[in-house]
Amino acid sequence: MIKYIAILLLAGCATAVPVKQVFPSVPQELLKPCPALTIIETQEIKLSELLNIVSANYTKYYQCSNVLEAWTTWYKENKKISEE
Numbered sequence: 001m002i003k004y005i006a007i008l009l010l011a012g013c014a015t016a017v018p019v020k021q022v023f024p025s026v027p028q029e030l031l032k033p034c035p036a037l038t039i040i041e042t043q044e045i046k047l048s049e050l051l052n053i054v055s056a057n058y059t060k061y062y063q064c065s066n067v068l069e070a071w072t073t074w075y076k077e078n079k080k081i082s083e084e
Helices: 002-014 047-083
Strands: none
């Protein structure tokens, strides 16, 4: 009787169906393109306007940098989970 149970268990293990995992889709917040930086097209500009443009460009850059970092982290974590 034990031999038959062992054969059934081994036969069940041999016919296991492989499971295909689907890589998750990317959150939409991480797919938005970075905004364009403001370009100064004139030589005659007030210092206050120049500082405002530079400040706005730095803000845009660092926001885009944060999104890129979040995207990289999300991808690495999900790739690791998917491969396990």
